[in-house]
Amino acid sequence: MKAYLELLQHVMTQGTDRGDRTGTGTRSVFGHQMRFDLNQGFPMLTTKKLHWKSIVHEMLWFLSGDTNVQYLRENGVRIWNEWATEEGELGPVYGVQWRHWRTPEGEEIDQIAKVIEDLKQRPTSRRIIVSAWNPSDLPDEALSPQENVAAGKMALAPCHAFIQFYVADGKLSCMLTQRSVDCFLGLAFNIPSYALLTHMVAQQCGLEVGEFIWSGGDVHIYRNHFEQVGLQLQRQPTALPRLEIVRQPNSIFDYRYEDFVLHDYVAQPHIPAPVAI
Numbered sequence: 001m002k003a004y005l006e007l008l009q010h011v012m013t014q015g016t017d018r019g020d021r022t023g024t025g026t027r028s029v030f031g032h033q034m035r036f037d038l039n040q041g042f043p044m045l046t047t048k049k050l051h052w053k054s055i056v057h058e059m060l061w062f063l064s065g066d067t068n069v070q071y072l073r074e075n076g077v078r079i080w081n082e083w084a085t086e087e088g089e090l091g092p093v094y095g096v097q098w099r100h101w102r103t104p105e106g107e108e109i110d111q112i113a114k115v116i117e118d119l120k121q122r123p124t125s126r127r128i129i130v131s132a133w134n135p136s137d138l139p140d141e142a143l144s145p146q147e148n149v150a151a152g153k154m155a156l157a158p159c160h161a162f163i164q165f166y167v168a169d170g171k172l173s174c175m176l177t178q179r180s181v182d183c184f185l186g187l188a189f190n191i192p193s194y195a196l197l198t199h200m201v202a203q204q205c206g207l208e209v210g211e212f213i214w215s216g217g218d219v220h221i222y223r224n225h226f227e228q229v230g231l232q233l234q235r236q237p238t239a240l241p242r243l244e245i246v247r248q249p250n251s252i253f254d255y256r257y258e259d260f261v262l263h264d265y266v267a268q269p270h271i272p273a274p275v276a277i
C-alpha cells in the first residue's frame with residue numbers, strides 16, 4: 001500500500017487548503033490514479049488496523065439493494081449512522097442505484113445483474129459500467145442529510161460513483177472513479193471494498209482477478225486528520241493479506257460474511273479520527 005502512503009504525502013506537501021461543505025477544512029489535490037495488482041495480495045492497509053467486518057458487511061448491504069442502516073447496525077457496523085434518519089433511512093443511495101435504478105417509464109434497472117450478464121456474454125464490451133450518479137436523486141447541498149431523505153433524495157451524493165469492468169487474458173479488472181475522497185477514513189475503506197467486489201464478480205464470471213484501478217477527483221485530507229496522517233506516515237507497511245472466498249454461491253447476491261476469509265492480516269494499531277458530517 002505504498003501508493004496510498006505516497007498519496008497522503010503528496011496531498012500534505014502539494015495540496016491546496018480549501019473550505020468544504022462540512023465546515024471542517026481540507027487540504028486537497030484534483031485528480032489522482034493508483035493501480036493495485038490483485039494478484040500481489042489483498043489491498044488492505046497494514047499501517048493502521050481496519051475493521052474488516054465493516055468492509056464486508058457494507059458491500060453485502062450495497063449488493064442487497066438495501067438503503068436502511070438497520071442491517072449494518074445489527075452486524076456491528078456504525079459507519080453510516082450519522083447520515084441516517086431516526087428510522088435508519090438514507091434515501092436512494094448506492095443500493096437503490098445499483099439494483100433498482102428507476103427509469104422514466106417507471107421500470108427498474110438492475111445494473112449489477114446486467115454487469116454479470118455482460119461479462120459472461122460479451123467480455124470485450126467497453127460499456128460494462130455501474131453508475132451510482134443519478135442526478136434526479138441527488139441531495140440539495142444546503143439541506144441536512146436527514147432533510148434530504150425526507151424529501152425523497154439521497155442523504156449524501158455518491159462518492160464512489162462510476163465503476164467500469166474490463167476483461168483481458170481471462171482476468172477481470174475494475175476501475176473506480178471516486179469524485180470526492182476523504183483520504184484518511186473513506187479511501188482506506190474504499191480500496192479494499194472495491195477489491196472485494198472485483199474478487200466476487202470475477203468468481204461469479206469464472207475469471208481470475210486482474211487489477212483494481214482507482215481514480216480520484218477532489219482528493220482531500222481533513223484538517224482534523226493531519227496529526228493522524230503524520231503518525232501513519234511514520235509507519236512502515238508490511239506484507240499484504242490474502243483473500244480467500246471459501247464458497248461459490250449461485251449468484252452475486254447470495255454471498256454471506258462467512259464466505260470471505262482474510263489470511264495473514266497483520267496491521268499496526270488502529271488510529272482513531274473524527275468523521276466530517
Ligand SMILES: Nc1nc(=O)c2c([nH]1)NC[C@@H]1CN(c3ccc(C(=O)N[C@@H](CCC(=O)O)C(=O)O)cc3)CN21
Pocket residue numbers: 050051054077078079080083156182185186187189270271272273275276277
Ligand atoms: N467525511 C466523510 N468521510 C467518509 O469517508 C464518508 C462520509 N463522510 N460519509 C459517508 C461514508 C461513510 N463512510 C465512513 C464513515 C465513517 C468511517 C469511520 O469512522 N471509520 C473509522 C471507524 C471504523 C469502524 O467503526 O468500523 C476508522 O477508523 O476507519 C469510515 C467511513 C465513508 N463515507
Ligand SMILES: O=c1ccn([C@H]2C[C@H](O)[C@@H](COP(=O)(O)O)O2)c(=O)[nH]1
Pocket residue numbers: 021022156157159160180181182183185186187190
Ligand atoms: O465512500 C466514501 C464516501 C464518502 N467519502 C467522503 C468524501 C467527502 O469527504 C465526504 C462527502 O462529502 P461531499 O461534500 O459530498 O463530497 O465523504 C469517501 O471518501 N468515501
